[in-house]
Amino acid sequence: MSQAEFVLDSPYRTDRRSAGRWVVSHVMRQGWLIPVVLLGAFGNAVLAGAVPLFIGQAFETVDAGLGTPAGVDMNAIARLAWLILASQVARAVLQLARNAGSELFGQRVERDVRDELYASLLGKSMTFHGRQPVGDTMARATNDVRELNLMFNPGLNLVIGSAFFLVAPIFMGARLHPQLAIVPLAFNVAYVFALRRYLRQLAPITRDARASFGALNAGLAESIEGIEVVKSTAQEARETERFVARARAFRDAYVRQGEREARFLPLLLMGLATSAGFAHASWLFVQPDSGLAVGDVVAYVGLLQLFGFPTFVSLFSYAQVSLGMASARRILELIDRETLLDENRGGHVADIQGAITFEGVRFGYRAEQPVLSDINFSVEAGQTVAIVGQTGSGKSTITRLVNRTYDVDAGSVAIDGVDVRRWELESLRRQIAVIEQDPFLFSRSIAENIAFGRSGATREEIERAAHEAQAHDFIMALPEGYETVIGERGVTLSGGQRQRLAIARALLAAPRILILDDSTSAIDSATEDRIQQAMRRAAQGRTTLLITHRLSQIRWADQVVVLRGATVEACGTHEQLLAECDAYRRLFAHWGDEAAS
Numbered sequence: 001m002s003q004a005e006f007v008l009d010s011p012y013r014t015d016r017r018s019a020g021r022w023v024v025s026h027v028m029r030q031g032w033l034i035p036v037v038l039l040g041a042f043g044n045a046v047l048a049g050a051v052p053l054f055i056g057q058a059f060e061t062v063d064a065g066l067g068t069p070a071g072v073d074m075n076a077i078a079r080l081a082w083l084i085l086a087s088q089v090a091r092a093v094l095q096l097a098r099n100a101g102s103e104l105f106g107q108r109v110e111r112d113v114r115d116e117l118y119a120s121l122l123g124k125s126m127t128f129h130g131r132q133p134v135g136d137t138m139a140r141a142t143n144d145v146r147e148l149n150l151m152f153n154p155g156l157n158l159v160i161g162s163a164f165f166l167v168a169p170i171f172m173g174a175r176l177h178p179q180l181a182i183v184p185l186a187f188n189v190a191y192v193f194a195l196r197r198y199l200r201q202l203a204p205i206t207r208d209a210r211a212s213f214g215a216l217n218a219g220l221a222e223s224i225e226g227i228e229v230v231k232s233t234a235q236e237a238r239e240t241e242r243f244v245a246r247a248r249a250f251r252d253a254y255v256r257q258g259e260r261e262a263r264f265l266p267l268l269l270m271g272l273a274t275s276a277g278f279a280h281a282s283w284l285f286v287q288p289d290s291g292l293a294v295g296d297v298v299a300y301v302g303l304l305q306l307f308g309f310p311t312f313v314s315l316f317s318y319a320q321v322s323l324g325m326a327s328a329r330r331i332l333e334l335i336d337r338e339t340l341l342d343e344n345r346g347g348h349v350a351d352i353q354g355a356i357t358f359e360g361v362r363f364g365y366r367a368e369q370p371v372l373s374d375i376n377f378s379v380e381a382g383q384t385v386a387i388v389g390q391t392g393s394g395k396s397t398i399t400r401l402v403n404r405t406y407d408v409d410a411g412s413v414a415i416d417g418v419d420v421r422r423w424e425l426e427s428l429r430r431q432i433a434v435i436e437q438d439p440f441l442f443s444r445s446i447a448e449n450i451a452f453g454r455s456g457a458t459r460e461e462i463e464r465a466a467h468e469a470q471a472h473d474f475i476m477a478l479p480e481g482y483e484t485v486i487g488e489r490g491v492t493l494s495g496g497q498r499q500r501l502a503i504a505r506a507l508l509a510a511p512r513i514l515i516l517d518d519s520t521s522a523i524d525s526a527t528e529d530r531i532q533q534a535m536r537r538a539a540q541g542r543t544t545l546l547i548t549h550r551l552s553q554i555r556w557a558d559q560v561v562v563l564r565g566a567t568v569e570a571c572g573t574h575e576q577l578l579a580e581c582d583a584y585r586r587l588f589a590h591w592g593d594e595a596a597s
Contacts, residue, residue, distance in 0.1 A: 014116065016336055019328040023148075026109045033101045037160060040098025045164030045306070047091035049172045052302020054080050054087075060295030102157035110149035113331060117141055120335040126405050127365070128337060135221030136214040140334050143213060144327035151324020158317035162310030166191065169303040176296045183280055187273040187307060194265040199318060202260055206322040209253035210330055216246040261315055270311040277304045341407060347424035352431040352512035353416050354381035354543030356402060360411030363401060367409065371397050373566045375411070379559065384544040386554045388587060389563030395547045398563075399515045402545070403432040415513070433511035437518040439502030441493070446475055447482040449501055453509035461508060469504035471497070514544045551588070560584070 015025040027034070058080045065072030121137065166188055173180035223230060223239050230239050281297045284290045361375035372394045379385050387395045400406050401413045404420050412419045420428060433453065441449050450465060451457040462482065466472040474497055478484040486492050493501070506514060546553055554560060555574055562569040562577065562584045570581040577584040 016332060019325060019332050022332050023109075023325070023328050026112055027105070029112060030105055030108050033105050036101040037098050037105070037157070040094045040096075040101065041161045041164050043094035044091055044098060044161060045168045047087045047094070048165065048309075049168040049303055049306060050087045051084055052299045052305070053172065054084050055302060056295040056297075056299025058295075059298045060293055063294060098161065099153070099157065102153035105156075106149040106152035109152060110145055113148055114141070114145050117145065117331055117335060123343070124337070125341045126400075130365075132334075132337075133218035133222070134225070135216075135218030137334070138221060139214040139217035140327075140330050143217075144210065144330050147210075147324050147327035148331070151321050151327075155317050155320035155324055158313040159321060162313050162317070165306045165309045169306050172303050173300055176300055177281075177284055177290065177292050179284060180277075180281060180300055183273055183277040184304070184307075186276075187269060190269050191266050191310075194269060195314065195318065198260070198264060198266075199322060202257070202319060202322045203326070205253065205257045205260060206319070206326045207329070209250070209257060210323065210326045212246070212250040212253045214330070216243075216250045219243060219246050257319065261319060264315050266311045266314060270307050273307060274301070274304050277301065341404060341425070343425045344421070345424060347427075348418050348422050349424050349427040350416070350418075352428075354383075354512050355379065355416050356513070356543060356545075357414040357417070358398070358401075358411070359414070361401065361408050361413060362410040363397060363406065363408050365406075370409070371566060372401075375568055377561050377568055377571050379543055379545070381416075381543055382541055383558045384546065384556060385559045385561060386546040386548060386557035387561045387563065388547075388549070388554065388584070389569075390587070393563040394566055395563060396517055399434065399517060399545055399547065402513065402515065403429050403434065430509075431512040432515065433506035433509050433513070434515040435499070435502050435506050435517065439498050441486055441498055441501060443485065445480075445483050445485050446478070446501065449486070450482075450504045450508055453505055457508055462504075465504040465508035466501075468507050469500045471500035471504050474500075512542050514542055515547075516544065517547045518549070554588075562587070 012029060015021040058077055061076045061080070062072050118141070121141070124132075169184040170181050170188065173184055219242060223243065230236060278297075278301050281292070281300045284292045285294065285297050356379040358375045358377050361372055362370055363372045364370040375394075375398065387398060389395050397406075401408055402415070402420070404423075404425060407421060412421075414420065415423065415428070442452065447459065447462050450462050454461075459482070463472060466475055466482075475482055475484075546557060548554060557574065559571060560574055560577055561571050562581060564583050569583045570577055572580065578588065
């Protein structure tokens, strides 16, 4: 089993060695439905085959009665009619059981696969999510999962049902005359070879169709996500062209699938089998010692018509199965994609005091491009440390190593003397709060957003955190106050309002380590002063890492770490660095000029 940051406890483990094994392992979870589907399919085929046999008997009864003094035995005809009616009622019940079982199969597999995929995505590292297109992920989590459902019903439902229709004429025809099994048997052999060739040609086409749909979704999601940039740069026409190109590729893939389906050979085989079977039965009928009656010929031709069901449904049912298996491969590939972090169950669990040590740390988002190199500094518990440097110097990256959003390539990051890789991940992250420059808010109520990191928080605690973050006043000015539902990413709020809600969320979580990544960048000076007062109170007794260019916050820090060229240029207090570090003086002078302007 691959590593994951989060693993959902489940008594059932799926077999991920191949897409086929994985699907079968999901099927076996609903094992009690297998006999229901098989019995329904078997009964449906047998009772469908009974109709031409009863009609053949009725034909014999009529033929025998014509021209005789007693005439046609209408009682026998009525009895056969009732038998046909009863058989088809029983067939309908069995068919209902088969269809219901297949539908239940599909719905439950879809539910289980969606749960497994969602838990897997939650457990993936930020490296994975940073490289995986969101639109493609959504296509796999929605459309591909749905295709798995459709693979079972109508896909496999019709495949299983048609399989019994293929076999029934062989045995029922042999009951009429042993030689009458030859044509059905020959049809089955030819059908299997033709179907195998058809599926082999169809597999890459359906795989391309699913991949082109993922690319279409990824491009659409990217354009919608960046709609503000598209509009502000007047690139609507260009984005439309790109979307049309992807849509055309998606259409072409399905056109190729349709072209291949149009050359489906079993349709020709069905016509050949019917004519050959009728000719063979007619030849046997005229043989004096065959014992074959005209009613048997009629019944046999009726049995050959059973091939019509598997022939016509296989035109789309096997394509549906092929699409489902292509989707299963795409889903399993996403689940099995390696992640570099592990939740480390059974690791170190303790209340964090807040001491942080970076020792010889090297890290890069790509191995060949280090972002941090030979980082060494330490933070005492309860200290406030400002991390400063020019854009791209690795300030935010340093903070992401503290809560193991990423793991170091070399060296170590330790909290309270324990390497963060030895901590149980949940215990570590629950005690660290991060406030980003562009905070993410969910499409939920404001109260739910504030309480996101601490389930079970009371309304009083939520409002207290909002007061401390200077958010209460603007919240109460909204139509429904704390119950106001905000748009995705908080698009209905200003940048400053979003950041204040993120600060309230962090304060409510009562973390032992607080990371502020330029978290007051979108707040006016007056509000910033009030927030800083609240943050200074909240920072008492906990370690705080500040990424900022605000001079007021830098002066507030107990220690300043200056980054330059992916490494630590200097560490010390604000006064020490002004006196001893040229790089810091230049930064400080630059920010001072910006503030003055």
